[in-house]
Amino acid sequence: xxxxxxxxxxxxxxxxxxxxxxxxxxxxxxxxxxxxxxxxxxxxxxxxxxxxxxxxxxxxxxxxxxxxxxxxxxxxxxxxxxxxxxxxxxxxxxxxxxxxxxxxxxxxxxxxxxxxxxxxxxxxxxxxxxxxxxxxx
Numbered sequence: 001x002x003x004x005x006x007x008x009x010x011x012x013x014x015x016x017x018x019x020x021x022x023x024x025x026x027x028x029x030x031x032x033x034x035x036x037x038x039x040x041x042x043x044x045x046x047x048x049x050x051x052x053x054x055x056x057x058x059x060x061x062x063x064x065x066x067x068x069x070x071x072x073x074x075x076x077x078x079x080x081x082x083x084x085x086x087x088x089x090x091x092x093x094x095x096x097x098x099x100x101x102x103x104x105x106x107x108x109x110x111x112x113x114x115x116x117x118x119x120x121x122x123x124x125x126x127x128x129x130x131x132x133x134x135x136x137x
Contacts, residue, residue, distance in 0.1 A: 020077055023070050027083040030062035034090035041097040049101075056094070063087075 037055040040048040074081045113124035 020073055020080065023066055023073055024077075024080055024083055026062045026066055027080065027087055030059040031083065031087045031090050033059040033062070034087065034094055038090060038094050038097065041094065041101065 033055045037052040037059070040052050040055070070080075074084050110124060113126060116128075117125045119125055
């Protein structure tokens with residue numbers, strides 16, 4: 001039977017989980033979820049976007065679970081510092097994808113609203129879906 005910590009990668013030479021290994025694993029887990037969200041946002045449809053919310057919530061939970069001394073560990077542990085930079089890199093891409101997607105949809109809403117006319121104050125009319133009824137008799 002594997003020693004405690006062997007299956008989750010938190011083992012240290014003494015056999016028990018080490019705080020640095022736990023921190024690295026949480027950083028890796030956060031980065032993996034952000035990477036999944038980034039890939040989903042790159043090909044975003046409604047299902048992918050709703051899945052991204054869950055992934056980003058999980059990434060935030062991993063980051064919130066980091067011990068308070070994590071910043072000190074990053075100064076002394078090059079591997080942990082690289083992992084943190086990878087998390088920051090993924091977050092930067094995800095943030096830009098979310099911002100760009102929001103701007104894209106806001107732009108389409110303005111274009112579609114403008115196509116339906118303007119209010120007396122010069123603002124585009126709010127977009128409403130047309131309804132129709134068809135009877136056959």
